[in-house]
Amino acid sequence: MRDVLTDSDLRLQFAGHETFPLRLLWLKKAFDAVAYHGADRRTFQEQSAIAQFGVGKNMALAMRHWAIATGMLAEEDGSLVPTHLAWLLLDNRAGLDPFLEDPSTLWLVHAALAGTPEQSTTFFFAFNTLNQAVFDRGGLVEAIHDLAKMRGARATAETVKRDVEVFLRSYAPRSGDAGEDAAEPLLAELALISESRLSGQFEFVRGPKPNLQxxxxxxxxxxxxxxxxxxxxxxxxxxxxxxxxxxxxxxxxxxxxxxxxxxxxxxxxxxxxxxxxxxxxxxxxxxxxxxxxxxxxxxxxxxxxxxxx
The missing domain is CATH 1.10.10 (Arc Repressor Mutant, subunit A)
Incomplete structure (x- = not known):
């Protein structure tokens, strides 16, 4: 099969998350703000975001990024709207999992990131193009930067390096993180990637995934x-x-x-x-x-x- 990242005109994206991995309640907060309080894309960019979401402005921008990348919010005519999926899952009254407590929600979020190259190219590349089970941070950065250069994407080596770090921390968080960074990323519970603290290498965990419905x-x-x-x-x-x-x-x-x-x-x-x-x-x-x-x-x-x- 053709390489979907190199032999197509797909848009590649390596930024937008402000270097913050997706956190537990961010999708719910973003959904509630748009669905129930009329927030729009500007809301996430303003200083009032600190009071609205309880996080700093850069984290609010990251919340918006992840909500769009995971298919919970969509941009329509310059505004943000909740998607049908978001209503199905996150609605306070009828949602299947308003507080993202069920593994099925985590798998759906993961599938949106790992299966959609336009919104989260590094996630897609790592899960679908990287063939080795064990890999290191530097090798992944080099491979993705080569892809970006070949496609003429506006992504410096430093941009790709930050994006790869966010990808890795999304599944295998650093044990030394403090403050907000110490909050376990939403997708870490899936245990899809493990890190060897001694070698600095990472490994995809293949297997039957019993809690995948x-x-x-x-x-x-x-x-x-x-x-x-x-x-x-x-x-x-x-x-x-x-x-x-x-x-x-x-x-x-x-x-x-x-x-x-x-x-x-x-x-x-x-x-x-x-x-x-x-x-x-x-x-x-x-x-x-x-x-x-x-x-x-x-x-x-x-x-x-x-x-x-």
Whole structure:
């Protein structure tokens, strides 16, 4: 498959977070401000942001960045609006997980960052393009800076270095951080990246991910299929496991775990996608168009306790 970062006109982004990783309550604060108090993009830029959000101006800008990058807020005609996903998850009365306590919410947030190159290029590159399981900070910076130069992106080596540091701290926070930086990043709980304190190297943690619900897996498979293979009636098991943007890559699932989830995909999608494993042919097929699969139903099915209540 073509390299989606080099062989396309995708916009690359390596800044906007003001060097702050995504923190636990930032998405909820940003959503509440826009949904219930009429905040707009200027609100996050003004000195009043300190009183509005309880953080400094730069952190408020980071909150806005992460809310947009994770698909909770969108910019429309110069204004900020909550997305349907944000209402579904974060609404005070009917939201599935207003305070981001359920692992499914963390997986959805992670999938938005690791699966969307335009908003968080470093996240996408690391999870989908970097092939080695063990890597170091310097090597990742060099690889991404080479990409930026090849694409003619306006990103200095220092900009990329800061972006890589934010990426790493989003999943493997530094033990010596103090103050606001000591607050555990939202995505650290997923344990997707581990750091060796002795060697300074990082490692992706591959495996079955027991707290990843099948509905979230199916949603990412659908998005991967619709975006990168829109005309293909089938996807091979290899594509679902190793393709850039695939659930296997985004969630760092081992191949056996991907196969086990694909075997259940018909039940999860009400038969819209079915699994075939016969005569050495392992693939998923569409029985009807992908846009007939209800994203809301996939997400809601991933909150079984909330749904039962």
């Amino acid at each position: 099948d509905g979230v897996f199916a949603l990412v498979l659908k998005r991967f299929w619709a975006r990168w293979h829109p005309d293909a009636p089938t996807l091979s098991a290899e594509q679902a496991s190793y393709g850039a943007g695939s659930p296997g890559r985004v969630f760092k699932l081992d191949e056996d775990s991907v196969m086990a989830r694909l075997a259940k995909i018909g039940d999860v999608t009400s038969g819209a996608i079915i699994w075939t494993d016969t005569a050495g042919l392992r693939q998923v097929s569409m029985t009807r168009k992908l846009d007939t699969i209800d994203d809301n139903a996939l997400i809601t099915s991933s909150y079984p306790y909330r749904r039962a209540a």
